[in-house]
Amino acid sequence: MQSSLLLRVGLLALAAVQTTNGWNPRYVHNLLTPFSRLGMFQEIVWFVSQKESVDELDQFVRLMGEAFAGSATQTVVSNNTEMRMNRSPAKRNHISFVFTTGVDDPIMEVFRKVLLGRHFYFALIMPLQKVDMKDMKPVYDLLRFAYDEQFFNSMVYFETKDGFNQLFGVSKFPSMKFDNRTDFMRYFAHASKQVISARSDVEGFRFATPLRQDLPHLFESRGRYEGSTYRIIDTFVRFINGSFRELQQPPDALGGRVINMKQALQLVRERQVEICAHAYALFRADDQLEKTYPMLVVQWCLMVPLYNSVSTYLYPLQPFDWTVWFFVLGSFFALICLELLWLKMFGPTMPGVHAAVLCSFCYIINVPTEGQLQRPSLLRFLLLFTVFFHGFFLSANYTSTLGSILTVNLFHAQINNMDDIVRAQLPVMIIDYEMEFLLEINQELPDEFHKLLRPVDAAIFVQHQTRFNSSFAYFITEDNWQFLDEQQKHLKQRRFKLSNICFGSYHLAFPLQMDSSLWRDIEYFTFRIHSSGLLNFYARSSFQAALHAGLVERIPDNQEYTAAGMQHLAIAFIYLLVMSAIAAAVFTMELLNCLVFRNH
Numbered sequence: 001m002q003s004s005l006l007l008r009v010g011l012l013a014l015a016a017v018q019t020t021n022g023w024n025p026r027y028v029h030n031l032l033t034p035f036s037r038l039g040m041f042q043e044i045v046w047f048v049s050q051k052e053s054v055d056e057l058d059q060f061v062r063l064m065g066e067a068f069a070g071s072a073t074q075t076v077v078s079n080n081t082e083m084r085m086n087r088s089p090a091k092r093n094h095i096s097f098v099f100t101t102g103v104d105d106p107i108m109e110v111f112r113k114v115l116l117g118r119h120f121y122f123a124l125i126m127p128l129q130k131v132d133m134k135d136m137k138p139v140y141d142l143l144r145f146a147y148d149e150q151f152f153n154s155m156v157y158f159e160t161k162d163g164f165n166q167l168f169g170v171s172k173f174p175s176m177k178f179d180n181r182t183d184f185m186r187y188f189a190h191a192s193k194q195v196i197s198a199r200s201d202v203e204g205f206r207f208a209t210p211l212r213q214d215l216p217h218l219f220e221s222r223g224r225y226e227g228s229t230y231r232i233i234d235t236f237v238r239f240i241n242g243s244f245r246e247l248q249q250p251p252d253a254l255g256g257r258v259i260n261m262k263q264a265l266q267l268v269r270e271r272q273v274e275i276c277a278h279a280y281a282l283f284r285a286d287d288q289l290e291k292t293y294p295m296l297v298v299q300w301c302l303m304v305p306l307y308n309s310v311s312t313y314l315y316p317l318q319p320f321d322w323t324v325w326f327f328v329l330g331s332f333f334a335l336i337c338l339e340l341l342w343l344k345m346f347g348p349t350m351p352g353v354h355a356a357v358l359c360s361f362c363y364i365i366n367v368p369t370e371g372q373l374q375r376p377s378l379l380r381f382l383l384l385f386t387v388f389f390h391g392f393f394l395s396a397n398y399t400s401t402l403g404s405i406l407t408v409n410l411f412h413a414q415i416n417n418m419d420d421i422v423r424a425q426l427p428v429m430i431i432d433y434e435m436e437f438l439l440e441i442n443q444e445l446p447d448e449f450h451k452l453l454r455p456v457d458a459a460i461f462v463q464h465q466t467r468f469n470s471s472f473a474y475f476i477t478e479d480n481w482q483f484l485d486e487q488q489k490h491l492k493q494r495r496f497k498l499s500n501i502c503f504g505s506y507h508l509a510f511p512l513q514m515d516s517s518l519w520r521d522i523e524y525f526t527f528r529i530h531s532s533g534l535l536n537f538y539a540r541s542s543f544q545a546a547l548h549a550g551l552v553e554r555i556p557d558n559q560e561y562t563a564a565g566m567q568h569l570a571i572a573f574i575y576l577l578v579m580s581a582i583a584a585a586v587f588t589m590e591l592l593n594c595l596v597f598r599n600h
Contacts, residue, residue, distance in 0.1 A: 023126045023157060025060050027165045029067060031184060032095070036067050043094035045085065045114070046076045049107040049128065057099060064097075081110055086117035096123035103141040112149050116287055119515035123154035131158045143170045143178050150515040153191065155181055172517060173202035199240060200521050206245040207237060209277040210267070212259035213551070215466065216483035216542045217279045221549035228479070228539040229279035229295065233510055236525045240518075244277055252459035260458050262433035265289060268511045275518060281477055281506040282437050290514050293523040294507035295535055298478040301502040302428065304415040305470035306494060316571055319401035328394070416500045421473065422448040429454045429472040431461045442503055466552055468495045479508060479539065486543045488555050495555065
């Protein structure tokens with residue numbers, strides 16, 4: 001009760017001295033008090049010009065603060081351009097008051113920067129001087145500022161020299177228009193209806209945007225534009241009663257129409273493009289550019305070629321890893337050592353070293369000798385029992401794995417990490433402006449890998465990548481890979497694979513002007529797209545459209561496959577011949593040695 005009384009006294013005092021100021025405190029209080037009771041604003045931001053000092057301004061700020069005391073905190077800003085409300089702990093909905101001497105007042109730049117990312121919310125711009133209705137230029141200048149900086153839900157409030165209170169705003173669609181919003185409740189009801197329905201009406205506005213080749217997101221097929229993400233944004237634009245208008249760009253390096261996303265993003269920053277029809281993931285939002293609500297989270301990885309780098313002569317070695325072969329040989333020598341120990345313990349009546357080696361070899365291939373079975377000792381019984389399990393599982397695994405390998409006459413050497421890329425010295429192709437992004441986010445790339453990077457124009461990159469030129473590895477996002485992989489899914493032996501060499505996950509979204517009035521509409525629309533599954537449907541159908549346009553093709557399967565034959569086992573016969581030759585040489589040496597011994 002006492003607070004209400006103080007508020008009325010303060011307003012009467014302000015009304016008594018407001019003969020020269022361009023605003024009426026009582027009018028503003030009566031206009032906004034209903035919102036304080038509804039608790040619609042959780043933060044009040046005051047932007048106060050330093051050019052003029054108004055005695056009653058401090059009292060007005062205190063009184064408005066008392067009116068919203070139950071629901072809002074307050075922040076006063078005068079010259080801090082580094083502050084950002086979207087980074088502060090303040091709650092989402094807020095109201096701003098701007099006391100200014102005009103559009104050239106430094107407080108307007110402070111107002112623009114501090115509320116960056118929050119221009120959508122309500123603000124009241126209040127000139128400090130009364131306005132002559134015959135000369136509305138100061139008001140129109142403020143409205144043009146609001147138009148340029150996307151303050152479409154803000155208003156310019158002023159009092160005329162005749163004592164009338166006026167509210168003016170600006171509309172963007174279908175063209176810039178200054179609106180008299182003095183009937184505030186009517187305007188508020190209309191704006192609330194749009195917010196609740198999440199559907200603006202741009203009244204046929206044509207959004208300028210590049211429309212270039214950007215597989216799989218956007219491309220031209222049979223006289224119309226197609227693409228997985230373009231069909232989504234095109235549906236949204238038609239949903240708000242608008243359309244796209246192509247913004248012409250120069251040809252690419254090959255004279256074609258491949259999109260250069262660096263140029264497209266710059267057009268958005270320069271406010272030539274409101275929303276870009278090309279979805280993109282590899283960029284960061286800044287003070288001039290932001291992203292719509294993301295449609296996907298995609299990884300950025302390398303697609304690498306699959307090589308037949310293993311000769312068929314080495315197939316018998318492939319069933320086991322080198323460590324397994326090491327343990328096999330280790331077991332062989334361990335058995336030899338046991339045989340030698342056995343000979344030393346039981347004297348010369350036992351067979352010699354040659355017999356020990358031969359027995360060990362028989363153990364390792366699970367072929368026991370006749371002499372061992374006729375005179376089985378306890379040690380040999382344990383050895384045979386152990387080697388039985390060893391040889392059984394080893395030979396069973398070897399023969400089954402080798403049989404599987406022989407059914408396919410190609411054995412792929414996989415490239416799965418950065419060391420494999422460096423070891424193979426495989427050049428890695430990347431778009432020039434994406435290389436800048438890569439080096440920005442990965443400043444500690446190995447020098448050996450950095451030397452393999454080949455930055456090229458976007459058109460050259462697309463030409464090599466879509467044709468699966470196996471001379472290079474390529475940077476690619478996950479959704480692009482799923483599209484290109486359709487070209488080779490029918491092949492028994494694919495040409496490329498998506499490796500495990502990745503450089504982070506990013507949001508696939510549409511580039512949008514900072515503080516665009518469309519951000520909330522497209523956010524709600526994207527929610528519906530996710531729930532309906534349209535994105536997956538458009539992604540599947542985009543390949544067929546690109547196939548009809550001749551932009552991609554199903555790679556023909558020209559390789560002839562033959563069943564496993566004797567040519568696959570050539571190495572086995574080579575080993576047999578080599579061992580036979582060695583055995584013959586050893587036998588000859590033993591004969592010569594025997595003859596020499598007899599002669600002496």
